[in-house]
Amino acid sequence: MVEAAKITDLTHDAPFESQYEEIDELLSKKQFYKEGFITNTNVETFAKGINEDVVRAISEKKNEPQWMLDFRLKALKVWQSMEEPHWAKAEYEPLDYQDYSYYSAPECGSCAGECNTDEAGEPEIDPEVAKAFAELGVPIEGNSEVAVDAIFDSISVSTTKREELAKLGIIFCSFSEAVQDYPDLVQKYIATVVPVGDNYFAALNSAVASDGTFVYVPEGVHCPIELSTYFRINEAKTGQFERTILIAEKGSYVSYLEGCSAPVRDTYQLHAAVVEVIVHEDAEVKYSTVQNWYPGDEDCHGGILNFVTKRGICEGDNSKLSWTQAETGSAITWKYPSCILKGDNSIGEFYSVALTNRHQQADTGTKMIHIGKNTKSTIISKGLSAGFSDNTYRGLVKILPSAEGARNFTQCDSMLIGDKCGAHTFPYIEVGNSSAQMEHEATTSRIGEDQLFYCQQRGISEQDAISMIVNGFCKDVFSELPLEFAQEAEELLAISLEGSVG
């Protein structure tokens, strides 16, 4: 039984034209994207194009073992046999994949790019790159409560707190290092949650995977600090193909965060990531994302194309996986963090705020696949559209016949700011077991002129009023983010909505 619970499609035909002129004007002021600076440093960038030689060269650059090269080559073949998907509610011209570079990395001054990890410890970080991360507020010196893996274009440049974590048996390193140092673990888990041929972008990622983070939390260990990765795309016309694997062994706990940004460029940059999360019995993983990729300018030039496959499996009984995301950037977002609830009593959660402004297009949501008995999932999605943007929630809740006593609660709220944007909701439900309990709530609202006037009459400026109302709307999701990230997300929203700040 396939059924779309309630499809709402609220588009550009809003009846109140004049009322929103002012708001539109306010929102169309040039957005202030403070992460938009460019780092100039010596980089090694492959010539544009993708083919077997490029894939071999990437693998060689990273000094990879044969099995990893074989994995890539197989994926390339799969990718070449597939077609670019265009079913999402985001419109984009077919991309010319030969017009992107698939590897770019800063050369580190001392050893001209030849340095692999060695016993002497971390290689020197390119000072320009270090400066860029400092400016972004990413603590790559290890002087923070949070452990950080900092990724610049195709490579990881620094991973902090690893010794501290190693004492607990926690592995926290870049994906490339894991391939070298923990080949058994990587081989055991890679492509088990997201198979190579899962979708077009997953296949592409598998072929040209650049860097990402590898996390392994051993049995019974409660990771005492937040682990995080910061992704920075710097070079023009390059792709970043993050590959992240996170494994939580029996009874363990970890909270992982990722942040991202890119300079202001007038051409598209491509980000096609694959994230796989494996949660064993009684373990819990919290995975939070604050996504602030460059959204492109007023006239739809540039921005990040963000095609992401994030999926986790609650493998063991009583395991739990939560995805929380605040998506404010990217020209196009195509992303559905999902949970496969295989273990009995396992729990999947998805909390999302997606904001689109100007000409951004976001098609995001989640899939909750219930396999085990008494599995529970919660979906709370808050979509905010402003400017000329389109914001789509697309979700699937699938209850397999084996999932006796499964429960889902879905709440999808959309808020429109102005009258030239669109909000769309496509919640699909497939129920294969009659004992399932499903609850679905959805609302669509518009920031009303009357609300703004009420605030203004009390002395609050229109901009402050908008961000106050918007933050109120997003509260249920922000409360799921770790504290400092919640604040960052609130600020991001405010900046994304306001014209310029300060």
Place this chain on the structure above:
Amino acid sequence: MLLKVENLHAEIDDKEIIKGLNLEIKPGEIHAIMGPNGAGKSTLANVLVGRDEYEVTDGSIEFDGEDLDELDPEERAHKGMFLAFQYPVEIPGVSNKFFMQTAVNAVRNERGQPELDMFEFDEFAKEKIELLDMRSDLLDRSVNVGFSGGEKKRNDIFQMALLEPKLCIMDETDSGLDIDALKLVANGVNSLRSPDRSFIVVTHYQRLLDYIKPDYVHVLYDGKIVKSGGFELGQQLEEQGYDEIIRHYHNG
């Protein structure tokens, strides 16, 4: 003079609603404005506080010696104008307390006073709640969401108390209130009365005026003030209605 409205003409959607209105209010005075439905009372209130959709086509509004023509609604609020709405607006997800702390600090900023932090605001709010005899749990709920009609009106009065305006405009704050709620609102107003705070009380009913005792009563009809008098004019209207005055206006 706190407020001086001269020959005011204002329209909405190209329809003229206020058609040459004059009104003068001194500090500390209470003026009641009465009149039949559709006379333009809410329009006048909105025009005074600068709502965008309303366009002033002629005449002037002077507040505290300054022409308001170019000022945005929030600037007028900072100068001390307050409107208690005929229909207070709901803002889901935003707590009443956070909303009012933001508002109070915006106004204090403008007046060159230091902002109140959470603790200072709590203290300040507590005083006002006691003054108005309000339930303090309203502070923790979203602005006006799930409030009863009476609670919404009382919340507006509470906001008025917090913002300490010079001119309070109350648009039918008494409509839809039972007698107890009405008394609470009236007590609120009376306790906020001061020699340098003036009120414009828009109402249909004498009963609010019985509690508040305005200095002047005006009848608004067809976008103009067609009759003015003292407290006793309200009583007369209660007994005779507007017919006599309207007939007189059309014949005169």
